[in-house]
Amino acid sequence: EAQLVESGGGLVQPGGSLRLSCEASGFTFSNHAMRWVRQAPGKGLEWVSTISSNGGITYYADSVKGRFTISRDISKNTLDLQMNSLRAEDTAVYYCARDATTVTTNYYYAMDVWGQGTTVTVSS
Amino acid sequence: DIQMTQSPSTLSASVGDRVTITCRASQSISSWLAWYQQKPGKAPKLLIYKASTLKSGVPSRFSGSGSGTEFTLTISSLQPDDFATYYCQQIRAFGQGTKVEIK
Numbered sequence: 001e002a003q004l005v006e007s008g009g010g011l012v013q014p015g016g017s018l019r020l021s022c023e024a025s026g027f028t029f030s031n032h033a034m035r036w037v038r039q040a041p042g043k044g045l046e047w048v049s050t051i052s053s054n055g056g057i058t059y060y061a062d063s064v065k066g067r068f069t070i071s072r073d074i075s076k077n078t079l080d081l082q083m084n085s086l087r088a089e090d091t092a093v094y095y096c097a098r099d100a101t102t103v104t105t106n107y108y109y110a111m112d113v114w115g116q117g118t119t120v121t122v123s124s
Numbered sequence: 125d126i127q128m129t130q131s132p133s134t135l136s137a138s139v140g141d142r143v144t145i146t147c148r149a150s151q152s153i154s155s156w157l158a159w160y161q162q163k164p165g166k167a168p169k170l171l172i173y174k175a176s177t178l179k180s181g182v183p184s185r186f187s188g189s190g191s192g193t194e195f196t197l198t199i200s201s202l203q204p205d206d207f208a209t210y211y212c213q214q215i216r217a218f219g220q221g222t223k224v225e226i227k
Contacts, residue, residue: 037168045160045168045211045218059216062125095167109215110158110173117167 002027009118022079022096033099038092093117130219136227147212
């Protein structure tokens with residue numbers, strides 16, 4: 001069974017840094033693009049970043065561009081999100097999610113496997 | 125950037141009701157639309173992709189339709205397990221969500 005497990009969340013002061021990790025299991029990690037999606041308390045879902053299956057292409061929401069960096073280690077089946085210059089508005093539950101599309105089946109950017117989320121709180 | 129607008133924001137319904145949620149895109153997105161269900165404290169679950177294709181294992185009372193800029197998610201007969209918040213999603217943007225609550 002495909003599974004994603006996030007870690008690394010916590011309390012950090014404004015301007016600080018945090019690194020989130022997501023460990024993948026139960027599927028061929030290198031076959032799928034991966035994403036980070038966040039949800040502020042009581043709010044809706046917000047796409048944060050995407051990385052291609054081989055890690056060569058990355059995309060970022062304007063709200064995090066220049067501050068966050070997505071990366072992946074295919075040898076370790078891990079996805080990371082380095083978050084710098086954190087702001088109060090970055091406070092959220094952060095989910096990693098698998099893009100369902102593979103080379104054989106197009107799921108049109110849908111995300112079919114999600115982690116349980118890790119909570120990031122930016123506060124002094 | 126393409127904006128996604130869902131309506132209504134909240135919907136009150138009873139078990140057995142037919143429920144329809146609308147999602148509009150600010151420009152054409154062909155059929156590049158997915159629908160998710162999220163319950164409090166849980167991660168979202170994929171229901172539908174490519175606007176109208178039901179993910180394997182999702183009950184057939186859920187259906188999706190539309191293309192271009194206007195899409196709908198329909199629950200044909202609302203069940204107790206369906207009370208949740210629903211989101212539409214195109215490539216890099218989500219709608220603001222529709223909470224389906226008990227009437």
